[in-house]
Amino acid sequence: MSTAPTAASATSRTKDVLEDLEQVLLAFMRKHRITHEQYRFATQFLVDTVKQGEESLLYDVFFEAESTDIGNRTRTGSPEAIEGPFYLAGAPELQEPYVMPMRDGERGDVLFFVGKVRDVEGKPLAGAELDLWHADADGLYSNIHPNIPLWNLRARFKTDSNGNFEVRTIVPPPYEIPKDGPTGQVLKTMGRHFFRPAHLHVKVRHSELAEMTSQIYFLGGQYLDNDVANAVRDGLVATLECHDDESDMKSRGLGRPYYTVEYEFVLAPAH
Numbered sequence: 001m002s003t004a005p006t007a008a009s010a011t012s013r014t015k016d017v018l019e020d021l022e023q024v025l026l027a028f029m030r031k032h033r034i035t036h037e038q039y040r041f042a043t044q045f046l047v048d049t050v051k052q053g054e055e056s057l058l059y060d061v062f063f064e065a066e067s068t069d070i071g072n073r074t075r076t077g078s079p080e081a082i083e084g085p086f087y088l089a090g091a092p093e094l095q096e097p098y099v100m101p102m103r104d105g106e107r108g109d110v111l112f113f114v115g116k117v118r119d120v121e122g123k124p125l126a127g128a129e130l131d132l133w134h135a136d137a138d139g140l141y142s143n144i145h146p147n148i149p150l151w152n153l154r155a156r157f158k159t160d161s162n163g164n165f166e167v168r169t170i171v172p173p174p175y176e177i178p179k180d181g182p183t184g185q186v187l188k189t190m191g192r193h194f195f196r197p198a199h200l201h202v203k204v205r206h207s208e209l210a211e212m213t214s215q216i217y218f219l220g221g222q223y224l225d226n227d228v229a230n231a232v233r234d235g236l237v238a239t240l241e242c243h244d245d246e247s248d249m250k251s252r253g254l255g256r257p258y259y260t261v262e263y264e265f266v267l268a269p270a271h
């Protein structure tokens with residue numbers, strides 16, 4: 001017998017969730033004796049958050065990691081991580097050798113992100129697509145922050161016939177999320193800082209398997225233990241290795257030290 005959710009069961013679940021949410025919020029209002037004035041302040045705050053385009057940022061900072069945790073409890077592939085509010089679909093596809101789109105003289109240490117994509121049985125996946133995006137050396141994202149070319153440090157590329165990939169980019173730094181809007185106001189009121197640890201964002205796709213969204217953090221990096229989005233998890237932290245040996249640098253055609261980080265993505269079966 002099929003266990004796939006039917007339209008009726010999905011509707012019933014939505015009804016259950018909405019009724020529970022209503023009860024939780026009503027209990028919260030009673031507990032904190034929310035007055036009409038405070039209620040109006042809160043609803044206007046949410047309106048202002050939307051007007052300033054921060055609704056995704058506000059919710060993602062506080063709640064997105066919980067949803068990925070819930071999904072990870074039953075996942076068979078490598079762990080997923082939050083997408084965050086800065087993803088853009090349709091990034092350019094790279095041709096080999098893969099180098100992320102960047103400005104002339106893009107600042108930041110050179111990073112080679114290398115790894116493999118496989119299925120849960122261990123079979124390497126040729127032609128899997130990686131969709132990578134991350135911050136520049138100032139901690140800023142293209143198309144989110146002004147004066148950065150649209151697809152800067154955003155691109156898609158594929159694994160080779162052995163399921164391996166390598167792309168050249170720069171090492172992103174920890175960054176502060178936007179702090180001058182409603183999200184910053186909430187965090188400030190709660191006495192929190194605004195930093196996320198350095199990370200790479202990536203989505204991995206394969207035609208026969210479930211798409212996954214991940215983030216790779218760097219072992220020993222700042223803010224791993226107190227990420228403002230509380231999104232760092234075991235299994236997402238990889239070693240950032242510095243290569244400062246002359247012959248190493250020469251073999252890469254570089255006159256300065258560079259870094260590598262390696263990660264293996266395991267795609268779960270499609271739902």
Ligand SMILES: [Fe+2]
Nearest residue numbers: 084086199201
């Ligand atoms: Fe990010």
